[in-house]
Amino acid sequence: MTEPGLSPLKIGTRTLDSRLLVGTGKYGTMELMRDALDASGSQAITVAVRRERLFNAEGKSLLEYIDLDRYTILPNTAGCFSAEDAIRVARLGRDILEQLDNPGANWVKLEVLGDTKTLLPDPVGTLEAVRELVSDGFEVLCYTSDDPISAQRIKDAGATAVMPAGSPIGSGQGVLNANNIVLCLELLKDGDPDYPVIVDAGVGSASDVSFAMELGADGVLLNTAIAHAKDPVMMAHAMRHACDGGRQSYLAGRIEKKRYATASSPMEGAISYIPGE
Numbered sequence: 001m002t003e004p005g006l007s008p009l010k011i012g013t014r015t016l017d018s019r020l021l022v023g024t025g026k027y028g029t030m031e032l033m034r035d036a037l038d039a040s041g042s043q044a045i046t047v048a049v050r051r052e053r054l055f056n057a058e059g060k061s062l063l064e065y066i067d068l069d070r071y072t073i074l075p076n077t078a079g080c081f082s083a084e085d086a087i088r089v090a091r092l093g094r095d096i097l098e099q100l101d102n103p104g105a106n107w108v109k110l111e112v113l114g115d116t117k118t119l120l121p122d123p124v125g126t127l128e129a130v131r132e133l134v135s136d137g138f139e140v141l142c143y144t145s146d147d148p149i150s151a152q153r154i155k156d157a158g159a160t161a162v163m164p165a166g167s168p169i170g171s172g173q174g175v176l177n178a179n180n181i182v183l184c185l186e187l188l189k190d191g192d193p194d195y196p197v198i199v200d201a202g203v204g205s206a207s208d209v210s211f212a213m214e215l216g217a218d219g220v221l222l223n224t225a226i227a228h229a230k231d232p233v234m235m236a237h238a239m240r241h242a243c244d245g246g247r248q249s250y251l252a253g254r255i256e257k258k259r260y261a262t263a264s265s266p267m268e269g270a271i272s273y274i275p276g277e
Contacts, residue, residue, distance in 0.1 A: 005251040006244055009219055011196050012139040012160040014072060014103065016043045019213070020243040021074065021198065023223025024048075027232065030065040036226050037071070039236035045071050046109050046221065048078040049093035063100070073097055073104040074141065077111050081122070083129040086112045090133055108133060109163070109221075111143045119169040123150050127157055134158035143200050146180035148187045155188055155195065162188055162195075163221060166212060167202030170224040174208035175199065178215055185216045206235075206242035213246025214254070 009016045023046045027033035037045055047062065066073070075093025080086035090108040097105035110133065112125040121144050133140050139160040144150050146164045154162050164184045167173035175181060181199065188197050198219040199212040209220050220243055229235035 003244065003248070005248045009196065010194065011141065012107075014044075014107070014139075016072075016219075018043050018240075018243070019219040019247060020209070020240055021046065021219060021221040022226060022236070022239075023076070023221070024062060024066070025078075025223055026227035030060055030062065032232055033062075033227070034065045036232040036236040037066070039233045039240065040226065041240040043070075043072060044074050044104070046074045046076040046223070047093075049075045049089055049096060068100055068102050072107070073100075073102050074107055074109050075104065076109045077129075079113075080111060081113050081115075081125075083112055083125040083132065086110060086125070086129045087132050087136075090129075090138060091136075094138070106138055107141070108138050109141045109143065110159075120165075121145055121150075123147075123153075126150075127153060130154055130157040130159050141198070146177050146184060148180065148183040151184045151197075152187050160196070161198055161218075163198045163200035165201040166199050166208065169201045171202050172204030172225060173202050174204055175202070175212050175215070178211075181212070181215050181217065203239075206238040209239050209242040210246035210249070213243055214250045216250055219243070 009019045018041050020040055020042050021044045022037060022040045022042045024033055025048060075090065075097065077086040077089045080089055093108060094105050110129055112122045112129050114120050114122040126142065126144060130140050130142055141161040141163055142154045142159040143163045144154055151162045151164055164181060166175040185197050188195050196218045198221055199217045200221040203209055203220060203222040203225045212220050226232050226235045226239060
């Protein structure tokens, strides 16, 4: 039986059955990463494509533990602090995935970071990189802050999807400013309801994923919350169900919040207690 409301997510030219996108970094072992990816149910996984990140200290290749027929690889420009570096890394990722015949070859998760402490995006460098990569034929999924104006400018620059941060990368704080995420959704989807907006960064628990989806996000991208959990595989299962549940909750429509109680059963005809009788 198909779960109600769980329609596929369309991002540019690709369609994904899962609305959860997960990363491949920070795992204790490659085998643990492989098992957690499987448990997440994700079809699109991010890979940081700088050359030194493709191999671990033992010389094992990350790509040896990823089923390239099952997953669409989303190359990630993590660790880039200038538009020039991000563009170079995106092109490197395309070259690698073209050789592997993976459908993510012209896809990129763009990050242009402002500093090493906050890992917040550089808005000027980000826009510069979006424009250049779009002109070079990339479908750009762009990491940004939760500022609605910055998000709109990124969309206007041609990004395939905008990915506002819930909170700083790897912080586990969840969605700190729900109002800004909602404003991003309203602004980016005004007149374009199918435009994909994906909450990226800061997730710590399954409830964070569910909350982001209940706000109306089209998907959630996360890494650290699974990779650094005490049991990554169990957490991956939890994130999978939270993403689906949050989406269904959003589509079903929550009840209005009220100041006072509202009885579930009618009060008429209720048996009254009269003291002394």
